[in-house]
Amino acid sequence: MPEPIDVVEALLFASDTPVEAERIQEVLDLESAVAAREIVEGLRVRLDAEGRALQVMEVGGGFRLVTRPEVAPWLVKLARSRTRSRLSRPALETLAIIGYRQPVSRPEVDAVRGVNSDAVLDNLLERRLIRVGGRKEAPGRPFLYETTREFLVAFGLRDLADLPKVEGELVIPDLGAEVAATVEHGQAETEQDPGAGGADVPTGG
Amino acid sequence: MTQEATTQTTGPEPAGLTVRVESFVGPLDLLLHLCRTNEMDLSRLALRTITDQYLSHLEAVRFQDLEMAGSFMVMAATLIYLKSKLLLPANPDDQDEVLDEEGELLKRELEERLREYARVKALGSWLAEREAEQTLVYGRTTAELPPPEDIPLEDLSVHLLQRAMQGLIEDQQRRVPRQVEPNPLSVLERMSEILDLLRSTWSLLFSSVAGAERLRAEWVVTLLALLELVRLGQARARQADLFGEIVIERNAVSVHEPARLAETDEESRPDADAGVEAIAAEAPRNPIPGEDAPRAAATPPRDDEPRTEQGEPLNA
Numbered sequence: 001m002p003e004p005i006d007v008v009e010a011l012l013f014a015s016d017t018p019v020e021a022e023r024i025q026e027v028l029d030l031e032s033a034v035a036a037r038e039i040v041e042g043l044r045v046r047l048d049a050e051g052r053a054l055q056v057m058e059v060g061g062g063f064r065l066v067t068r069p070e071v072a073p074w075l076v077k078l079a080r081s082r083t084r085s086r087l088s089r090p091a092l093e094t095l096a097i098i099g100y101r102q103p104v105s106r107p108e109v110d111a112v113r114g115v116n117s118d119a120v121l122d123n124l125l126e127r128r129l130i131r132v133g134g135r136k137e138a139p140g141r142p143f144l145y146e147t148t149r150e151f152l153v154a155f156g157l158r159d160l161a162d163l164p165k166v167e168g169e170l171v172i173p174d175l176g177a178e179v180a181a182t183v184e185h186g187q188a189e190t191e192q193d194p195g196a197g198g199a200d201v202p203t204g205g
Numbered sequence: 206m207t208q209e210a211t212t213q214t215t216g217p218e219p220a221g222l223t224v225r226v227e228s229f230v231g232p233l234d235l236l237l238h239l240c241r242t243n244e245m246d247l248s249r250l251a252l253r254t255i256t257d258q259y260l261s262h263l264e265a266v267r268f269q270d271l272e273m274a275g276s277f278m279v280m281a282a283t284l285i286y287l288k289s290k291l292l293l294p295a296n297p298d299d300q301d302e303v304l305d306e307e308g309e310l311l312k313r314e315l316e317e318r319l320r321e322y323a324r325v326k327a328l329g330s331w332l333a334e335r336e337a338e339q340t341l342v343y344g345r346t347t348a349e350l351p352p353p354e355d356i357p358l359e360d361l362s363v364h365l366l367q368r369a370m371q372g373l374i375e376d377q378q379r380r381v382p383r384q385v386e387p388n389p390l391s392v393l394e395r396m397s398e399i400l401d402l403l404r405s406t407w408s409l410l411f412s413s414v415a416g417a418e419r420l421r422a423e424w425v426v427t428l429l430a431l432l433e434l435v436r437l438g439q440a441r442a443r444q445a446d447l448f449g450e451i452v453i454e455r456n457a458v459s460v461h462e463p464a465r466l467a468e469t470d471e472e473s474r475p476d477a478d479a480g481v482e483a484i485a486a487e488a489p490r491n492p493i494p495g496e497d498a499p500r501a502a503a504t505p506p507r508d509d510e511p512r513t514e515q516g517e518p519l520n521a
Contacts, residue, residue: 013345015345015350067342112325114232114280115230116276155335157335163328
């Protein structure tokens with residue numbers, strides 16, 4: 001008869017997504033999610049104590065069984081590939097903005113980055129690191145983007161609270177004011193997106 | 206905008222450029238770099254210095270596209286505008302960088318954006334480190350467990366729907382419009398065609414006989430012809446994997462009499478098989494020209510849909 005700890009190990013091994021404590025509780029008929037957590041903790045301790053190549057990781061609101069970084073070189077050799085493709089700097093910066101300010105629209109992301117983010121957003125959508133979470137009730141009704149669970153998994157984050165605190169809030173520049181300011185001295189093209197908020201703000205002075 | 210813009214930040218150096226140019230992902234990035242190298246306080250921009258340096262750097266920056274170039278130019282314009290205000294001070298006695306109210310507003314906003322961008326950049330590098338750590342850790346990405354009956358909606362997005370739809374539309378457009386078939390197809394004719402081909406070669410691909418245009422009728426008739434030939438022992442068919450290409454081979458046993466069928470089908474066929482007779486009686490009268498015929502002719506094999514034949518499920 002397998003012990004609960006063995007069953008949990010099997011669950012984590014077989015699942016392709018992080019398994020939530022609640023799900024473990026449900027599958028094992030436990031009284032509480034806390035009990036599930038305790039079993040997972042037991043598994044973690046056991047794997048550590050035995051010096052196994054696998055470890056339990058808490059990411060994306062659940063638990064995953066993953067390999068230890070120490071064995072990575074052999075896995076790379078097994079896969080016959082150098083490394084997994086990494087995100088570009090614009091992609092990472094865009095993710096940072098979305099991670100902190102979600103849900104956020106493309107014009108807002110553009111405003112922080114100072115450049116058009118169309119292609120970057122497409123790329124992130126393609127990788128399923130972000131998703132469309134709705135539309136903003138603003139001119140053009142732009143899509144609102146938010147991060148996905150894959151994002152948390154890809155960066156090894158338990159939840160969004162794991163993102164580091166930065167001094168000051170991430171402030172999105174006021175698009176309306178910016179356009180008004182630029183229109184005033186005849187450089188309306190600061191806004192690269194005609195659909196962005198306030199393209200038809202009346203000239204200031 | 207190209208994929209390049211997102212996947213690479215550095216490209217090959219253009220020939221003839223001797224100065225090593227850093228790659229900047231945007232005007233704020235360049236501006237921030239200049240502030241850092243000048244050890245400038247982000248809340249007290251020295252506009253004269255920064256504008257001059259920005260402009261000289263701009264000549265060396267290589268742009269990924271017009272839009273990117275545009276965003277750098279807008280920043281240049283803003284800086285020049287601010288600098289021009291300094292050249293015409295409201296109070297000629299002032300030696301400091303004093304701007305009028307509007308210029309001051311613009312400058313403060315620029316500084317705020319710069320600080321904001323600096324934070325985002327720092328977060329970006331933090332994420333990059335996390336990503337690097339995570340690339341050393343491997344977990345399952347696909348499970349062998351059967352998928353749950355309730356599809357988790359949380360990971361779905363409009364984007365996926367849109368892509369699926371786009372894929373369908375593109376697929377539709379790729380297809381050649383249906384053509385009017387001038388000669389009715391006959392299973393018998395197709396059988397002799399295959400045998401003819403097999404006389405000069407040992408094996409051939411099903412798709413080469415049925416035609417790359419994937420006309421439904423063609424595929425159905427070819428498949429029926431092939432099945433009949435196999436039944437009669439005139440040919441052999443091999444399909445290595447599900448929905449894979451079918452290889453038609455000459456049957457080594459009957460290789461000495463490959464032309465028998467082709468010749469007898471015009472005559473009264475004294476020794477022809479009953480099967481051929483049945484086909485001959487039915488198939489030519491069933492030329493399969495339109496929509497209904499394929500279904501009628503294709504009753505025995507259910508998997509003779511042209512699309513599935515090539516192992517290309519509709520919703521790949």
